[in-house]
Amino acid sequence: MDTKKIVGENIRLYIDSVGRNNQWVINKTGIPRATFYNLLNGEGDLSKGIEKLNELFGIKDPFYFFTEDLQLPQTLKEKQRKAEFRNLVAAEGEEKEFQKTLDILSDFIKMIELLRPYENLS
Known part of the structure; x- marks a missing residue:
């Protein structure tokens, strides 16, 4: 194309x-x-x-x-689903710690996605 x-x-x-x-x-x-x-x-x-x-x-x-393999941002529905999941799983008083953990996980996943195009360079 x-x-x-x-x-x-x-x-x-x-x-x-x-x-x-x-x-x-x-x-x-x-x-x-x-x-x-x-x-x-x-x-x-x-x-x-x-x-x-x-x-x-x-x-x-x-x-x-x-790029042919464009990584699109999350849709509004996906963001709402994540927020609902956070609210469901997070217990009162532990919400901040849970949110921090999810943010770290999200950053880690983004790093993996950024590095994915370079995995076959060797």
Whole structure:
């Protein structure tokens, strides 16, 4: 698949996963409507649009949308499910300690996901 098409599809998936819509992104970034839809279709100059999207969503990696195996953020439903699980499992008085443990586990999982692309370098 063409790189520009991959970028367009990744942007579409990302916007959906964070629970936003195209109009919201257009309004927040100031990207002209036609330019934004060209971006989603993998057409035209991607660089300025990608910069604005990265800034809007706080994405530090300038090549985030260019990868074929994009790691999407958690959806709102997934975050709510985790919060419900925490509330269910955490006993009164132990909630802070439980939350700390879950945060450490979450950080560890993120580190593993970041290192996964490098496992076959040897």
